Amino acid sequence: PTRYDPKTAEPRQQQRWAEANAFVTKDTGRKKYYVLEMFPYPSGNIHMGHARNYVMGDVVARHKRAQGYDVLHPMGWDAFGMPAENAAMERGIHPKGWTYDNIANMRDQLKLLGLSLDWSREFATCDPEYYGKQQAWFLELYRRGLVFRRDGVVNWDPVDNTVLANEQVIDGRGWRSGAPVEKRKLNQWFLRITDYADDLIEGLQTLDRWPEKVRLMQENWIGKSKGATLWWTIVEAPAFLPASPEGEPNHARDPIEVYTTRPDTLFGASFIALAPDHPLTKAIAEHRPDVADFIKTCAQTGTSEADIEKAEKLGIDLGVRVQHPFDETKTLPVWSANFVLSTYGSGAIFGCPAHDQRDLDFARKYDLPVTPVVKPDDAPTIEIGTEAYTGPGRAFNSGFLDGLEVEEAKAAAIARVEAQGQGKGATIYRLRDWGVSRQRYWGCPIPIVHCPSCGVVEVPADQLPVVLPDDVTFDVPGNPLDRHPTWKHVKCPSCGTDATRETDTLDTFVDSSWYFARFTDPTAAEPVNTEAANRWLAVDQYIGGVEHAVLHLLYARFITRALSDAGMLAVKEPFAGLFTQGMVVHETYRRADGAWVEPTDVELTNDAGKRSAKQISTGEALVIGDIEKMSKSKKNVVAPAEILESHGVDAGRLFVLSDSPPERDVQWTPGGVEGASRFVQRVWTLFDSYDASETGSADKDAALLKETHKAIKAVSEGVEGFRFNSAIAKLYAFVATIRDFEGASGAARKEALSALARLVAPFTPHVAEEGWTRLGEAGMVLDAPWPVYDPALAADDEVVLPIQINGKRRGEVRMPRGADPKAVEAEALANAAVVAYLEANAQSIRKVIVVPDRIVNLVAG
Numbered sequence: 074p075t076r077y078d079p080k081t082a083e084p085r086q087q088q089r090w091a092e093a094n095a096f097v098t099k100d101t102g103r104k105k106y107y108v109l110e111m112f113p114y115p116s117g118n119i120h121m122g123h124a125r126n127y128v129m130g131d132v133v134a135r136h137k138r139a140q141g142y143d144v145l146h147p148m149g150w151d152a153f154g155m156p157a158e159n160a161a162m163e164r165g166i167h168p169k170g171w172t173y174d175n176i177a178n179m180r181d182q183l184k185l186l187g188l189s190l191d192w193s194r195e196f197a198t199c200d201p202e203y204y205g206k207q208q209a210w211f212l213e214l215y216r217r218g219l220v221f222r223r224d225g226v227v228n229w230d231p232v233d234n235t236v237l238a239n240e241q242v243i244d245g246r247g248w249r250s251g252a253p254v255e256k257r258k259l260n261q262w263f264l265r266i267t268d269y270a271d272d273l274i275e276g277l278q279t280l281d282r283w284p285e286k287v288r289l290m291q292e293n294w295i296g297k298s299k300g301a302t303l304w305w306t307i308v309e310a311p312a313f314l315p316a317s318p319e320g321e322p323n324h325a326r327d328p329i330e331v332y333t334t335r336p337d338t339l340f341g342a343s344f345i346a347l348a349p350d351h352p353l354t355k356a357i358a359e360h361r362p363d364v365a366d367f368i369k370t371c372a373q374t375g376t377s378e379a380d381i382e383k384a385e386k387l388g389i390d391l392g393v394r395v396q397h398p399f400d401e402t403k404t405l406p407v408w409s410a411n412f413v414l415s416t417y418g419s420g421a422i423f424g425c426p427a428h429d430q431r432d433l434d435f436a437r438k439y440d441l442p443v444t445p446v447v448k449p450d451d452a453p454t455i456e457i458g459t460e461a462y463t464g465p466g467r468a469f470n471s472g473f474l475d476g477l478e479v480e481e482a483k484a485a486a487i488a489r490v491e492a493q494g495q496g497k498g499a500t501i502y503r504l505r506d507w508g509v510s511r512q513r514y515w516g517c518p519i520p521i522v523h524c525p526s527c528g529v530v531e532v533p534a535d536q537l538p539v540v541l542p543d544d545v546t547f548d549v550p551g552n553p554l555d556r557h558p559t560w561k562h563v564k565c566p567s568c569g570t571d572a573t574r575e576t577d578t579l580d581t582f583v584d585s586s587w588y589f590a591r592f593t594d595p596t597a598a599e600p601v602n603t604e605a606a607n608r609w610l611a612v613d614q615y616i617g618g619v620e621h622a623v624l625h626l627l628y629a630r631f632i633t634r635a636l637s638d639a640g641m642l643a644v645k646e647p648f649a650g651l652f653t654q655g656m657v658v659h660e661t662y663r664r665a666d667g668a669w670v671e672p673t674d675v676e677l678t679n680d681a682g683k684r685s686a687k688q689i690s691t692g693e694a695l696v697i698g699d700i701e702k703m704s705k706s707k708k709n710v711v712a713p714a715e716i717l718e719s720h721g722v723d724a725g726r727l728f729v730l731s732d733s734p735p736e737r738d739v740q741w742t743p744g745g746v747e748g749a750s751r752f753v754q755r756v757w758t759l760f761d762s763y764d765a766s767e768t769g770s771a772d773k774d775a776a777l778l779k780e781t782h783k784a785i786k787a788v789s790e791g792v793e794g795f796r797f798n799s800a801i802a803k804l805y806a807f808v809a810t811i812r813d814f815e816g817a818s819g820a821a822r823k824e825a826l827s828a829l830a831r832l833v834a835p836f837t838p839h840v841a842e843e844g845w846t847r848l849g850e851a852g853m854v855l856d857a858p859w860p861v862y863d864p865a866l867a868a869d870d871e872v873v874l875p876i877q878i879n880g881k882r883r884g885e886v887r888m889p890r891g892a893d894p895k896a897v898e899a900e901a902l903a904n905a906a907v908v909a910y911l912e913a914n915a916q917s918i919r920k921v922i923v924v925p926d927r928i929v930n931l932v933a934g
C-alpha cells in the first residue's frame with residue numbers, strides 16, 4: 074500500500090469541495106439544521122481554541138448533512154472593538170485596515186481546516202452594509218420605547234480625558250495613564266432589557282438543551298427578588314435640612330423608601346441605612362463635613378458588588394430619625410453605610426441585625442441593638458452571637474406577627490403596611506438596563522442627530538447607514554468622532570437647521586446580539602428577512618466558550634425578543650441548543666530569570682518518570698510550570714498552522730477532539746497529535762489495501778457485518794450525544810477490528826470500509842474522501858447518507874450474568890445471548906469464585922435457578 078500524504082490529499086479534496094460549491098447552503102425544503110459557532114473577534118490569528126470550537130461545529134454540520142438535513146453553517150467576524158483602536162494608537166495603523174487585514178489572514182487559516190462553512194454568507198460587523206441594518210432596527214426599537222437616554226455612570230480617566238471600558242480599569246486606575254479612575258455621570262443611551270426580565274427568566278425553562286450551569290448563571294444575573302417597598306416617615310431631622318412648601322416633593326424630608334425581602338423581620342429593625350450617594354446623604358453632607366468625608370472615603374472602594382462585599386463595614390449616623398410603622402413607641406436612627414448599593418432597590422435598607430449578616434456586622438461595630446424576632450420551631454429561645462440567623466422559623470417578639478411562620482409573616486406584614494399606606498408588595502430585579510453608549514471610534518454609529526430646536530432626531534431610513542469617517546486621528550486621547558472637523562456637523566433632518574450627530578457608538582455586544590438572524594439572509598434589504606429567519610431560526614446548535622454564559626447570550630435572547638415583538642421574527646429564543654466547550658491548554662516553561670519559553674524551543678526528557686525540560690536555543694535548564702490556557706503572555710501557544718503544516722489537517726482536527734470530552738479542557742501534547750496522525754495513516758492503509766476479489770467465508774462475513782453495525786451504533790451515539798472523544802475512541806477500535814479481521818470476502822470488507830468512510834468523515838473529512846474514492850464509491854462521502862445500523866446486528870451477542878449465592882453477588886459468567894440454561898448452570902458451577910466460596914465456607918449447592926440472560930441464583934448450605 075502507498076503512504077498517505079496529507080500535503081497532497083488535503084488540498085486536492087478542498088479543491089474538489091470548492092469546485093462543487095459543496096458548502097453553499099441548500100434549501101430544499103427538508104428538515105433544517107442551523108449550526109453556529111460563536112463568531113471570532115479578528116485579533117490576527119486563529120488559535121487552538123478557535124480551531125477546537127470550529128471543528129466541533131463542523132462535526133455537527135457534516136453529521137446533520139449526512140442525516141439528510143438542509144444545513145446552515147455560516148461564518149463571520151465580530152469586528153468592532155477596542156483592540157483595533159489600540160493598534161491605531163500604538164502603531165499608527167488604521168483600525169479599518171488592521172481589522173480587514175486580520176480578517177483576510179484568519180479567513181485563510183480557517184479555510185485550511187477544511188470546514189464545511191458557507192462562505193457566501195460571510196460578513197463582518199464593521200461592514201457598513203451590516204451595521205447600517207443594525208442602525209435601522211435600533212431606530213425601530215427607539216420608536217417602540219426600548220431605547221432611551223439618561224444619565225449613566227461611566228469610568229472617567231481624568232488624565233486622558235476619556236471614558237474607559239470596565240476592562241480598561243485595572244485596580245481602579247486607567248490602563249494607560251495610571252491615574253485613579255473617577256465615576257462620572259454622562260448622558261448615555263440605554264436599551265430597556267429590564268422590560269423583558271420576567272420573560273427572560275421564564276424562557277430559561279424552555280431551554281432544555283442548554284447547560285444547567287448557564288441557565289442558573291442567567292437566572293442569578295437577572296436576580297428576581299420578591300419582597301416589599303416600605304416608606305418610613307421622618308420624625309426628627311437636623312434643622313439645616315430644607316423644609317418644603319406644603320405639598321411639594323422634598324427628598325430631604327419625604328419618607329425614606331426602603332426595599333426588603335424580609336418584611337417579617339420588621340419588629341427586629343434597629344436602624345435605617347442609606348447608600349453613600351443617596352440624595353438624603355448628599356443633602357446632609359452639604360452641611361456636615363464629616364458626612365462629606367465619609368462619602369469620599371466610600372467612593373474610593375471599588376463599585377462592584379464583590380468589592381463592597383469584601384470591604385470593612387463603615388457607617389455614619391446622619392442625625393435623622395424615622396417612625397417604626399408597627400410600633401408607635403419606637404423610632405430608628407438613620408445612618409449612611411458603605412454596604413448599601415445605590416443602584417439596587419431604592420438605595421436604602423432597614424437593618425435587622427439578628428437576621429442579616431451584614432446588618433449584624435454593622436450593628437456590632439457601631440453598637441446598635443440586636444433583637445431576634447424569628448426562631449426555629451423546636452427552639453425555646455434564640456441567642457445571636459456573631460452569626461445572624463437566616464433559617465426558617467416562626468415570628469416572636471413581633472406583636473401581631475407572633476407565631477406566624479416566615480412566609481405567612483411576610484404576607485401579613487405586607488398586608489398591614491399596605492393598609493396603613495406605608496408600603497406595598499414589590500418585585501425587583503438585579504438586572505439593569507443595558508448601557509450601550511461607547512465614546513469610541515471603532516463601533517456602530519448611533520443613528521441620531523441632536524438639533525438645538527427639535528432635540529433628539531432619528532436619521533431618516535433613506536440616509537442609512539450612517540457611515541464612520543475614514544479620516545480620523547488617534548494622536549490624542551478621547552473620541553476621534555467627537556473631534557473630527559466635519560463629520561458630526563449636519564443639518565437637522567427634521568427642520569434643516571445646523572445640528573450635530575451623536576458621536577457615541579454602540580457597545581459591540583449589540584453587534585453580536587443579532588448576527589445569527591442576519592446570517593439567514595445576509596443581503597436582505599430589511600435588517601432581517603422574516604421568511605428566511607423563520608425558516609432557519611432558532612439556531613439548533615450553538616457552540617462557544619462559557620465566558621459568554623451571561624452577557625452575550627442574555628443580550629442575544631433579549632434582542633431576539635425585541636425584534637420578534639417588532640414583527641421581524643417569529644422566535645423568542647435564538648439558540649435552542651447550546652454547548653460550551655472547554656479550552657485548549659498547554660504546559661508552561663520558565664527560565665531561572667522568570668522568562669517564559671515557547672514550546673517549540675523546549676526539549677523534554679523523561680528519565681524513569683522524572684520529566685525535565687531544557688531550552689534548545691540556550692541549553693539552559695527550565696522549570697516545567699502549570700498546565701494553563703494557551704496565552705501569548707505565557708508563551709505556551711501552539712498555532713494550529715504549525716500542526717497542519719507538520720501533521721496535516723485531519724490529524725489536527727482529530728486531536729483537538731480526541732483526548733478529552735468536549736466540555737472539558739484538552740491538553741496539547743506533541744504525542745497526542747502524533748497519535749492522531751498515525752491513526753489517519755492507518756485509516757488510509759485500510760482503504761488502500763482493499764481488494765474486491767478477496768474471498769471469504771459466509772461466517773466471517775456475517776461476523777464482520779456485525780462488527781460494522783456495532784461500530785455504527787457506537788459512533789452515532791457518540792456524535793449525537795456530543796461525546797466526540799468517545800466516538801473517536803470507537804473509531805480507533807473499529808479500525809483495529811477491520812485491520813485484524815481475517816477471512817472476510819472483498820464484498821464484506823467493502824461494506825465495512827464504506828461505513829468507516831462515512832463514520833470518520835465528520836472528523837477527518839479529507840482521508841474519508843480519499844478512501845471513498847479508492848473504494849470505488851460514487852460522488853463524495855460528504856453527500857453520502859449517514860449509515861444506519863440494524864439493532865439486531867448491533868446488539869451485543871454476549872451477556873454478563875451475575876452469580877448470587879444465597880442472595881449475595883459472588884461472581885459472574887459471560888455467555889452467548891440466549892444460551893441454554895443447562896450450559897449456563899455448568900459454567901456457573903465451574904466458576905472459580907463460586908468454587909472458592911463453597912470451599913472456604915464448607916458449603917455445597919442445594920439448588921440452581923437460571924433466569925435466562927439475566928442472573929444465576931445459587932442456594933448453598
Ligand code: ANZ
Binds near residue numbers: 298419423427
Ligand atoms: C431587611 C432585612 C432583614 C433584609 C433581614 C434581609 C434580612 P436580595 O435577595 O438580593 O433582593 N438590600 C436592599 N436594598 C439594598 C441595597 N441597595 N444595598 C444593599 N442591600 C440591600 O436582597 C434584598 C435584601 O438586601 C433586603 O432585605 C435588604 O435587606 C437588602 F433579616 O431588608 B433586607
Ligand code: ZN
Binds near residue numbers: 525530568
Ligand atoms: Zn431640528
